[in-house]
Amino acid sequence: MKLPSITRTTTSDASLLERIGGKDEEAFSALYDRYSRLVFSEAKRILHRTGEAEEILQDVFYQLWETADRFEAEEGSLAGWMLVATRNRAITKLRRQSWLADVPDENGVAFKLGVESQASQNMLIEKVRGALENLPKASRTLLEQVYFEGASCAEVAAKTGEPLETVRRRIAGAMQELKKVSL
Amino acid sequence: MSDGKHVRAEELELYALGGLPEEDAAALKAHVAGCGECAMKLAQAQGSAALLAFAARQERPAGTIKAELMARIHADHETGERFAWPLTAEAPGRIEAPRRTGTGSGPRSRGWNWVLASAAVALVALSVILWLQNRKLAAEVRRERQSAELLVQEQREIQKLVRILAAPDTLTVKLTGTESAAGASGVVKYNGRMGILVYSAELPALPADKNYQLWLMPVDGAPISAGQLRPGDLAVENLWTSQVRVNTTPKEFVVTVEPSHGTSQPSGRRVLIGAN
Numbered sequence: 001m002k003l004p005s006i007t008r009t010t011t012s013d014a015s016l017l018e019r020i021g022g023k024d025e026e027a028f029s030a031l032y033d034r035y036s037r038l039v040f041s042e043a044k045r046i047l048h049r050t051g052e053a054e055e056i057l058q059d060v061f062y063q064l065w066e067t068a069d070r071f072e073a074e075e076g077s078l079a080g081w082m083l084v085a086t087r088n089r090a091i092t093k094l095r096r097q098s099w100l101a102d103v104p105d106e107n108g109v110a111f112k113l114g115v116e117s118q119a120s121q122n123m124l125i126e127k128v129r130g131a132l133e134n135l136p137k138a139s140r141t142l143l144e145q146v147y148f149e150g151a152s153c154a155e156v157a158a159k160t161g162e163p164l165e166t167v168r169r170r171i172a173g174a175m176q177e178l179k180k181v182s183l
Numbered sequence: 184m185s186d187g188k189h190v191r192a193e194e195l196e197l198y199a200l201g202g203l204p205e206e207d208a209a210a211l212k213a214h215v216a217g218c219g220e221c222a223m224k225l226a227q228a229q230g231s232a233a234l235l236a237f238a239a240r241q242e243r244p245a246g247t248i249k250a251e252l253m254a255r256i257h258a259d260h261e262t263g264e265r266f267a268w269p270l271t272a273e274a275p276g277r278i279e280a281p282r283r284t285g286t287g288s289g290p291r292s293r294g295w296n297w298v299l300a301s302a303a304v305a306l307v308a309l310s311v312i313l314w315l316q317n318r319k320l321a322a323e324v325r326r327e328r329q330s331a332e333l334l335v336q337e338q339r340e341i342q343k344l345v346r347i348l349a350a351p352d353t354l355t356v357k358l359t360g361t362e363s364a365a366g367a368s369g370v371v372k373y374n375g376r377m378g379i380l381v382y383s384a385e386l387p388a389l390p391a392d393k394n395y396q397l398w399l400m401p402v403d404g405a406p407i408s409a410g411q412l413r414p415g416d417l418a419v420e421n422l423w424t425s426q427v428r429v430n431t432t433p434k435e436f437v438v439t440v441e442p443s444h445g446t447s448q449p450s451g452r453r454v455l456i457g458a459n
Contacts, residue, residue, distance in 0.1 A: 025257060032252070037243050038236065045239035054248045065256050083233040091201060111230035119426060126408055128237040130447025146202040147235045153202045171202060172193045179231050
């Protein structure tokens, strides 16, 4: 049974990162507990295979262990970096597209939403799902094909028979709606 | 690609999503590398794209994965050496395993070389055999650890569950089927202090694109989702658990039929209802 933790988070990402930079294994363990579910779920959603998702999970966290001192941790930036790094690695594995393997540098993702507690993560999950549900089905499918399947707009256009510009416009519109979650 | 000298926001978002073709992505990347303003906007676009990760169905990784990772970083830390990690060859930033470089010791006779070559071949063969055995044993150990970890985890969850159910301030609310689900029933145990719900329900099967969703209707404010009743979340018979905001006073609990990915507010038909 998945029983969500009821422990309130008191240590910030920034504080944990600082300690991990000094090779504090306890802090690393705490950060793993905080974000491993998000990272693993994203990798599994893309790859559909548990073993490969586990490899990605370990890769991303090991990289964090190695480069923690490079982060200028603002709230949420670490979570954003982990999710982008996970996505790029998973898509690379899925499609063998080496250019997608570019993991952004440690301060290259501005993700300002606080997701340091399980409860705040759950709330954001609900919000994002709600926002996607409110999108027209075609737009939602487009976003999923691009983000979770690694398809380019041109590939989607070829597959659906829609003009490329229409596909791009739909994605832009869908992203505008999704971004309202952050407001 | 750009208006004047900067990349358009739409292009940055498509790049962050991975929707640009490779050549456009390369051009954008080259521009961003030398443009602070576009780099900042790209960081924002990356952050927006990362929101989509929250749409994935949430699953926890097996406990053994953490144990392996902790063992590696511990060894890394202790020895001061880096392992060949990540293991995936195509992953960027790969850390190479330490390599020894031979210094050479001058010319050797042909016969001596032949002996050395034979020994090297034998060593390689032996290494392969040992590696295969090691791999098999490691897989067995991993399976055993995983089973043990799952048992311990389940035991802990059951203990937590018992604590919640036994708490004197835990409410019990019986749910009864509405007209559209006359035979259905359920019960909710809710502890507002801990913000935890434990619930059980007997409900008919639904089509694949639908799911049941439980809602806490507070005395004040909008309905609060207490999660979906997904078969995959079951572990102890028909019991689910969920966490909501602490100290919420419930007016009633309702189960509705919603799309399989869930909703932020109830919109489908009500199948179970129970007042506090």
